[in-house]
Amino acid sequence: MNIILPDAVVETDGGKIVLLVLDGLGGLPHEESGRTELESARTPNLDRLAKRSALGLITPVAPGIAPGSGPGHLGLFGYDPLRYNIGRGVLSALGVDFELRPGDLAARLNLATFDADGNVADRRAGRPSDEENARIVAGLRDRISQVGGLDVFWESEKEHRVVLILRGADLSDALSDTDPQDTGVPAAPIEATSPEGERTARAVEKVLEEANRALADEPVANGVLARGFATFQRYPSIRERFGLRAVCIARYPMYRGVSRLLGMDIAEPAETDAGSIEVLGRELADHDFAFVHFKYIDSRGEDGDFDAKVAAIEAVDELIPGVEALDPDVIVVTGDHSTPSRLRAHSWHPVPVLIASPWCRPVDVDGFGERPCMRGELGVFEAKHLMTLALAHARRLGKFGA
Amino acid sequence: MNIILPDAVVETDGGKIVLLVLDGLGGLPHEESGRTELESARTPNLDRLAKRSALGLITPVAPGIAPGSGPGHLGLFGYDPLRYNIGRGVLSALGVDFELRPGDLAARLNLATFDADGNVADRRAGRPSDEENARIVAGLRDRISQVGGLDVFWESEKEHRVVLILRGADLSDALSDTDPQDTGVPAAPIEATSPEGERTARAVEKVLEEANRALADEPVANGVLARGFATFQRYPSIRERFGLRAVCIARYPMYRGVSRLLGMDIAEPAETDAGSIEVLGRELADHDFAFVHFKYIDSRGEDGDFDAKVAAIEAVDELIPGVEALDPDVIVVTGDHSTPSRLRAHSWHPVPVLIASPWCRPVDVDGFGERPCMRGELGVFEAKHLMTLALAHARRLGKFGA
Numbered sequence: 109m110n111i112i113l114p115d116a117v118v119e120t121d122g123g124k125i126v127l128l129v130l131d132g133l134g135g136l137p138h139e140e141s142g143r144t145e146l147e148s149a150r151t152p153n154l155d156r157l158a159k160r161s162a163l164g165l166i167t168p169v170a171p172g173i174a175p176g177s178g179p180g181h182l183g184l185f186g187y188d189p190l191r192y193n194i195g196r197g198v199l200s201a202l203g204v205d206f207e208l209r210p211g212d213l214a215a216r217l218n219l220a221t222f223d224a225d226g227n228v229a230d231r232r233a234g235r236p237s238d239e240e241n242a243r244i245v246a247g248l249r250d251r252i253s254q255v256g257g258l259d260v261f262w263e264s265e266k267e268h269r270v271v272l273i274l275r276g277a278d279l280s281d282a283l284s285d286t287d288p289q290d291t292g293v294p295a296a297p298i299e300a301t302s303p304e305g306e307r308t309a310r311a312v313e314k315v316l317e318e319a320n321r322a323l324a325d326e327p328v329a330n331g332v333l334a335r336g337f338a339t340f341q342r343y344p345s346i347r348e349r350f351g352l353r354a355v356c357i358a359r360y361p362m363y364r365g366v367s368r369l370l371g372m373d374i375a376e377p378a379e380t381d382a383g384s385i386e387v388l389g390r391e392l393a394d395h396d397f398a399f400v401h402f403k404y405i406d407s408r409g410e411d412g413d414f415d416a417k418v419a420a421i422e423a424v425d426e427l428i429p430g431v432e433a434l435d436p437d438v439i440v441v442t443g444d445h446s447t448p449s450r451l452r453a454h455s456w457h458p459v460p461v462l463i464a465s466p467w468c469r470p471v472d473v474d475g476f477g478e479r480p481c482m483r484g485e486l487g488v489f490e491a492k493h494l495m496t497l498a499l500a501h502a503r504r505l506g507k508f509g510a
Numbered sequence: 511m512n513i514i515l516p517d518a519v520v521e522t523d524g525g526k527i528v529l530l531v532l533d534g535l536g537g538l539p540h541e542e543s544g545r546t547e548l549e550s551a552r553t554p555n556l557d558r559l560a561k562r563s564a565l566g567l568i569t570p571v572a573p574g575i576a577p578g579s580g581p582g583h584l585g586l587f588g589y590d591p592l593r594y595n596i597g598r599g600v601l602s603a604l605g606v607d608f609e610l611r612p613g614d615l616a617a618r619l620n621l622a623t624f625d626a627d628g629n630v631a632d633r634r635a636g637r638p639s640d641e642e643n644a645r646i647v648a649g650l651r652d653r654i655s656q657v658g659g660l661d662v663f664w665e666s667e668k669e670h671r672v673v674l675i676l677r678g679a680d681l682s683d684a685l686s687d688t689d690p691q692d693t694g695v696p697a698a699p700i701e702a703t704s705p706e707g708e709r710t711a712r713a714v715e716k717v718l719e720e721a722n723r724a725l726a727d728e729p730v731a732n733g734v735l736a737r738g739f740a741t742f743q744r745y746p747s748i749r750e751r752f753g754l755r756a757v758c759i760a761r762y763p764m765y766r767g768v769s770r771l772l773g774m775d776i777a778e779p780a781e782t783d784a785g786s787i788e789v790l791g792r793e794l795a796d797h798d799f800a801f802v803h804f805k806y807i808d809s810r811g812e813d814g815d816f817d818a819k820v821a822a823i824e825a826v827d828e829l830i831p832g833v834e835a836l837d838p839d840v841i842v843v844t845g846d847h848s849t850p851s852r853l854r855a856h857s858w859h860p861v862p863v864l865i866a867s868p869w870c871r872p873v874d875v876d877g878f879g880e881r882p883c884m885r886g887e888l889g890v891f892e893a894k895h896l897m898t899l900a901l902a903h904a905r906r907l908g909k910f911g912a
Contacts, residue, residue: 136869136870136871137871137872142872144871165887165889169910169911170895170898171888171891171895171898171899171902172895172897172898172899172900172901172902172903172907173898173902173907173910174902174907174908174909174910175909175910175911176909176910176911176912177912178911178912179910179911180911189910189911193911194911194912195912196912199912200912336912448869450869451869453909454909455869455902456899456902456907457869457871457887458887458889478871478887479871479873482873482885482886482887482889483885487889487890488566488887488888488889488890488891
């Protein structure tokens with residue numbers, strides 16, 4: 109079977125690719141040492157890989173743009189995030205393993221506390237426990253499953269987070285948020301942001317009214333706020349586009365959600381990052397492409413803790429020999445975006461990447477890092493090209509044109 | 511107020527950005543020293559900035575394309591010059607501070623000398639003085655203000671240059687030039703380059719005939735040649751697209767014209783480049799983005815005078831501390847294109863750029879120059895991305911996607 113990639117022929121036989129995503133990998137120099145988190149970390153294994161790899165830097169979406177995790181990962185999987193724009197609601201629904209159907213409308217809800225005047229007192233209802241969340245959502249599910257001809261689904265996320273899914277004909281996501289992003293004010297009315305959203309806006313309004321009525325007697329979580337309305341459309345799968353049997357090995361639901369959207373198999377999540385490598389060992393035989401996600405580097409960057417981010421990078425470095433031992437043809441190491449601890453947030457800075465294969469042009473570098481990667485053969489390139497580069501290094505792309 | 515940039519959220523509060531455009535900055539190596547003009551110049555201040563900046567090279571339009579000043583600057587302001595293509599006539603009209611309205615048709619005229627046989631003897635009518643130009647244009651303005659239902663406006667530029675503006679319904683700029691770009695031949699007939707230009711072609715023909723009749727008794731400038739017909743369309747403003755209160759500080763009219771087209775405030779021009787920095791000092795309080803234009807580097811490049819271009823760069827370098835003293839959050843230094851003195855013309859070569867802010871990954875360079883910039887984190891990128899990068903470094907962009 110040959111499949112047409114935009115302007116190139118994909119082969120379905122060829123080498124195996126392992127993509128290791130160190131979430132939020134890129135950083136900024138420490139004010140004293142001048143070295144970034146990655147450059148500061150003791151990473152003998154990544155350094156060894158870097159010396160035999162093609163090196164470069166990835167622009168996740170476009171220069172200057174800091175991406176969320178959804179667009180960050182779509183880009184790495186070869187899907188232009190400016191073209192394939194997953195809404196928050198869909199991402200949340202996929203993240204709780206809800207089986208969305210094309211046309212479903214999903215939104216992210218907050219359980220919230222309203223005061224006697226109907227103003228928002230706490231946008232997160234005091235961050236209820238996951239058990240409390242599950243109890244409240246079970247109540248909503250029992251009482252509201254059909255509104256005005258629409259099927260209504262309620263799913264727990266963590267703490268105050270809930271996913272609402274509506275199923276019916278011709279639903280539109282041209283809808284405004286009801287979350288005012290502030291306290292002391294009422295929820296915003298839901299409004300159509302274009303004429304085709306009118307009918308759906310009225311339907312959603314009814315669902316939210318019923319939810320608020322159902323929660324009226326709750327002592328804390330006595331209402332909901334909605335945002336990120338998005339309809340689900342099936343994307344062309346990684347199999348269709350790149351001829352790959354792909355598997356996702358991720359411990360956090362959102363990354364599994366994005367992978368499911370692209371038709372990847374979803375491996376049973378492990379308890380630890382080391383466990384993820386064991387899962388990789390089992391899954392690689394039946395797959396051509398394995399995505400393994402490591403979360404804590406981003407988390408420590410968002411904490412603003414330089415040293416903890418360094419330690420999180422070092423912890424992943426220790427897992428690299430276990431990946432090499434599986435002998436994949438191509439190992440790609442990168443991040444979905446930068447999370448400099450000095451910024452405590454996702455940033456726009458290009459992300460270091462290495463592609464280890466026998467078919468590259470190594471440069472003389474001390475190790476893996478932002479500055480060494482600036483000297484590599486891959487230059488600075490948009491994330492959407494990473495998959496084609498990985499396929500090429502796995503000898504999975506035919507010649508373009510005669 | 512939040513404003514949508516293509517798929518990302520622009521914040522209207524954040525840092526102040528100063529963009530210093532050294533016109534024609536990029537160059538080629540001197541045949542003996544091997545160093546470009548910028549690399550040869552003694553620029554202690556730019557060198558100091560470069561050591562703490564994000565570095566890269568800007569492709570003004572597309573690889574291999576040498577831009578005019580219009581597209582060169584549009585790109586720097588975040589407007590893809592392949593999409594937003596200002597015609598010569600519109601640029602000239604904006605450059606003389608004419609208040610164009612949407613739909614106006616503008617052309618650049620040359621005062622020219624025709625011989626007794628009606629052939630062009632001098633395409634520039636012996637380069638008349640500006641005063642002589644003003645006298646002739648005043649005569650045209652008195653005699654020709656309405657032709658066939660169109661309002662007709664005549665504006666002096668410098669020497670032989672005149673701007674013609676026509677105002678009326680449904681004007682088309684699908685028109686050929688009458689300037690034959692040669693002497694000893696008659697003016698070219700004006701022709702529609704597509705069917706929708708037919709009616710306008712006949713109207714313009716009448717206007718040019720009347721102009722030639724009005725000038726018949728002039729001893730030297732006894733006719734006109736027209737080129738660069740272009741209708742004016744309002745562009746989305748920098749305020750609308752990027753949420754910036756922007757100001758243009760430029761001593762030459764064309765740069766003010768491009769800036770006016772994008773809705774920038776136009777500062778009263780200074781008499782000297784040092785004066786431009788004083789203007790910057792006054793304007794920065796009320797603006798988020800200031801564009802300061804320095805002309806002579808390009809001029810000396812076009813003269814083919816390597817040493818004079820070096821000196822012009824050094825003269826701007828001396829002004830840098832005055833910019834730093836104003837403490838903007840981001841300083842961007844680049845050019846709108848390269849003008850290598852060896853080529854005596856605008857060229858396609860990528861232009862060095864530095865973005866000085868606390869949020870970058872400096873590399874170990876000796877100073878600012880084409881070769882040092884090749885090693886920077888920004889890589890080689892299209893000019894249209896510069897504005898987004900500047901906004902990011904000023905912390906004026908929200909996260910894209912969830």
